[in-house]
Amino acid sequence: MNEFVEAREGLAAAIATLPPRLRENNAAQLFAIIEELRKSLVIELKVVQRVAAVNTADPVMIRELRQDIENYVQYRWFDGERTHCHNIDRVAREIRAENPAELTKLATLLAPLREADNDYLDDVERLLIEAISAITEIDDAVKLDDARGAQDRFRRQTQDEVASIKTTLSQMNKLAGELIDLV
Numbered sequence: 001m002n003e004f005v006e007a008r009e010g011l012a013a014a015i016a017t018l019p020p021r022l023r024e025n026n027a028a029q030l031f032a033i034i035e036e037l038r039k040s041l042v043i044e045l046k047v048v049q050r051v052a053a054v055n056t057a058d059p060v061m062i063r064e065l066r067q068d069i070e071n072y073v074q075y076r077w078f079d080g081e082r083t084h085c086h087n088i089d090r091v092a093r094e095i096r097a098e099n100p101a102e103l104t105k106l107a108t109l110l111a112p113l114r115e116a117d118n119d120y121l122d123d124v125e126r127l128l129i130e131a132i133s134a135i136t137e138i139d140d141a142v143k144l145d146d147a148r149g150a151q152d153r154f155r156r157q158t159q160d161e162v163a164s165i166k167t168t169l170s171q172m173n174k175l176a177g178e179l180i181d182l183v
Contacts, residue, residue: 005123005164006112007109007110007111007112007113008037008041008113008168009164009167009168011033011034011037011109011113011168011171011172012034012168012171012172012174012175013171014109015030015034015109015175016175016178018102018105018106019099019102021098022097022099022102022103022106023179023182024182025096025097025098026094026095026096026097027179027180027182028179029091029092029094029095030095030175030179031176031179031180032087032091033088033091033092033110033113034172034175034176034179035176036087036088036091037088037113037172038169038172038176040123040124041165041168041169041172042169043124044123044124044127044161044165045162045165045166045169047069047072047127047128047131048127048131048154048158048161048162049162050065050068050069050131051065051069051131051134051135051138051151051154052151052154052155052158054135054138054151056138056141056144056147056148056151057144057147059139062135062138062139062147063139065135066132066135066136066138066139069128069131069132069135070132072128073125073128073129073132086114088110088113088114089114092106092107092110092113092114127158127161130154130157130158131154134150134151134153134154134157137150138150138151
């Protein structure tokens with residue numbers, strides 16, 4: 001697992017350990033960082049779930065999904081939905097603390113995420129390519145059992161990643177609620 005993914009997965013827990021005053025004074029900024037990360041996670045989850053849930057007995061639905069995902073990648077529509085333009089870095093620069101040591105702790109926590117837009121783009125694109133490959137195999141299958149087999153392989157292949165995304169999103173949602181209460 002790369003440093004970026006580890007930081008992304010540990011963000012909510014790490015922010016929860018920050019001193020209450022630092023969280024309170026920067027709740028909006030911390031919330032914005034979480035929102036930036038959630039955007040990209042939701043893209044990954046949405047695409048995986050669509051391929052994993054497609055009715056393998058419905059060729060029209062399969063073809064439509066294949067076309068949707070291919071267009072999504074070809075026209076880079078995910079660029080508008082994911083975090084980009086160093087938004088995390090921009091928001092992180094707005095965070096202030098009375099005690100510089102508190103800010104140092106937060107800066108260390110955010111370091112892998114601040115310039116990580118390209119890492120996230122790589123993660124999203126890799127998963128989209130895997131989804132296209134899977135839906136293509138499902139679409140090209142002659143027998144229903146072959147289509148189901150391709151779908152099952154994709155589910156197994158993405159199972160750990162989906163579990164990680166769900167856990168991370170759950171933690172982020174909880175923390176986002178807490179941060180909103182502080183504003």
